[in-house]
Amino acid sequence: MATAIGTPHPDLMNPIRNLKCCCCGGRYEGRQFHNQDTGWGLGDCCVEYVRPHMDSIEDMERTYGLRGVHYNLDPEHSEQS
Ligand SMILES: [Zn+2]
Secondary structure: OOOOOOOOOHHHHOOOEEEEEOOOOOEEEEOOOOOOOOOEEOOHHHHHHHHHHOOOHHHHHHHHOOEOOOEOOOOOOOOOO
């Protein structure tokens, strides 16, 4: 089941890594976002916590990256390379 999101984000080509959540320090699988320190990013664990604190989705995407690209990865797509 493919979810159409328009043009694929270029970061989808990046490898999925074990990253640390910049919010709680927990481990999660995601992709490095250029605005975050290497090895860190917004974890799935804290997406729902952070989102209401952001001004807009655009603001969140600039800071933490995109859902399904950098965090909240779709498990069905994580095996693709
Ligand atoms: Zn977290």
